Amino acid sequence: MGTPNFAVPTLDALLTSRHQVVGVVTQPDKPRGRGQKTSDAPVKARASAAGVPVLQPTRLKDPEFLTAFQALRADLGVVAAYGKILPNVILDAPRLGMINVHASLLPRYRGAAPVHRAILAGEGETGVTIMRVVPALDAGPMLAKATRIIGPDETSETVERDLASIGATLLVDIVDRLAAGAVTETPQDDSLATYAHRLVREEGVMDWQRDARELHDQVRGLRPWPQAFTFLDGHRYIVQQAAVDVTDGSSAAPGTVIEAEGDRLIVAAGRGALRLIAVQPEGKRALTAREFLAGHRLARGARFSGPP
Numbered sequence: 001m002g003t004p005n006f007a008v009p010t011l012d013a014l015l016t017s018r019h020q021v022v023g024v025v026t027q028p029d030k031p032r033g034r035g036q037k038t039s040d041a042p043v044k045a046r047a048s049a050a051g052v053p054v055l056q057p058t059r060l061k062d063p064e065f066l067t068a069f070q071a072l073r074a075d076l077g078v079v080a081a082y083g084k085i086l087p088n089v090i091l092d093a094p095r096l097g098m099i100n101v102h103a104s105l106l107p108r109y110r111g112a113a114p115v116h117r118a119i120l121a122g123e124g125e126t127g128v129t130i131m132r133v134v135p136a137l138d139a140g141p142m143l144a145k146a147t148r149i150i151g152p153d154e155t156s157e158t159v160e161r162d163l164a165s166i167g168a169t170l171l172v173d174i175v176d177r178l179a180a181g182a183v184t185e186t187p188q189d190d191s192l193a194t195y196a197h198r199l200v201r202e203e204g205v206m207d208w209q210r211d212a213r214e215l216h217d218q219v220r221g222l223r224p225w226p227q228a229f230t231f232l233d234g235h236r237y238i239v240q241q242a243a244v245d246v247t248d249g250s251s252a253a254p255g256t257v258i259e260a261e262g263d264r265l266i267v268a269a270g271r272g273a274l275r276l277i278a279v280q281p282e283g284k285r286a287l288t289a290r291e292f293l294a295g296h297r298l299a300r301g302a303r304f305s306g307p308p
Contacts, residue, residue: 001025001098002043006160009168010101011046014078017172019040019179023053023072028081059204060087069093076178078171079133080164087246092135096178098133101167105145106131107193110138115160117196119150119221122213126159128167130174132185137271139177139193141185141223153248155223175253201226208255230255230304237304240278240286249273255304265289267304 002011003026014021024047040048047054053072070093071147077098079086081269091098104114106129111117118126127147131286132140146166150159177183204226206215218244219228228262229238252258259266266277280286287295 001077001082001086001195003041003078003083003252004081005026005042006103006164007043007082007101008046009164010078010080010171011043013134013168013172014175015050017053019172019175019287021047021050021052022074023069024057025055025069025082028056028058030066043048066090072118076175077133078175080167080171085135085137085288086133091135099171099174099178100131100133100138100140101171102129102131102138103163103167104196105129105147106138107188107190108140109196110193111196111296112198114196115163116156116199116221117194119154119156119159120217122217124150124152126163128163128170130167131188137195139188139190141186141187142176143185144170145184152222155220157223199226204229206230206239206304207306208267208304209270212269212274215269215274216242216244232298232302232304234308236287238275238280238282240280242277243275245273245275247273247275253303257298257300257302257304260293260298260300260302262293263288263290265293265298266273 011024026041026043026045044054044056055065065088066089069090074094076096077094079098080101086098102114103126104118105127109117115126125147127145129142130143130144134140145177148159148163148166158219172181199222204222206218206228219239222228227238229236231237245266247258247266249258249272252268254268254270256268257265258268267274267276276289278286278288279292
């Protein structure tokens with residue numbers, strides 16, 4: 001059971017394992033991309049190419065779907081970013097229950113956006129947990145973990161892609177062990193749990209009163225969506241890439257351009273300064289700082305801000 005790109009490596013790993021994938025459950029087709037054309041989600045496309053039966057229920061308790069799901073006679077269910085809470089009637093159907101590939105070191109960052117939330121918080125480490133699925137959100141006992149360092153400039157895109165691969169390998173190992181016999185299940189300490197709430201577009205607004213390090217984490221943590229953005233003279237600009245700069249920005253008001261020459265576009269933050277490396281004017285392609293400054297008359301003292 002899965003839908004987006006994160007789940008594809010897990011499906012691929014199962015398809016090439018000694019186990020048989022009897023079916024795939026994925027969310028219904030929906031409009032995607034700029035043209036909003038209806039297209040197959042990544043997991044559906046991969047399953048269809050492999051000739052695996054695909055089920056796309058609108059409601060998980062729909063009688064027709066439940067009949068088809070139970071008819072698969074699965075020994076085990078595997079979940080990877082499916083995107084919906086599973087009811088007991090689904091959890092109880094496979095003989096060995098359901099296990100999940102979750103992109104965090106549980107019990108930290110339960111919920112919908114664990115990788116993004118970890119980077120937004122400035123974490124230096126993350127990982128993957130294979131856990132048993134229970135009715136409570138990401139609260140089931142843990143079967144295995146793998147740890148991964150988060151580089152200081154890495155984006156959510158990069159880290160999530162890597163965790164998908166790590167999780168797929170770990171998942172197949174656990175499936176092998178479940179097939180051979182019992183696997184130790186370790187309960188989570190609920191007192192240590194944090195929640196990675198779903199991202200919303202408003203989180204992309206850059207508040208220049210914040211520390212430069214926090215703004216840098218916002219830029220890399222909100223890739224590929226909703227992305228960090230700021231405003232200048234009523235126009236919205238997406239900051240695609242940034243870095244904490246050594247320049248002392250304390251003498252200027254937060255959001256003020258303190259250097260705008262060559263490839264150096266430096267903006268004062270609440271503490272420190274942020275170097276804008278790639279900026280995308282709304283509706284246009286991303287520009288390097290040098291390209292941006294060549295096409296925009298931006299002098300020292302100009303000021304980026306929140307929504308106009």
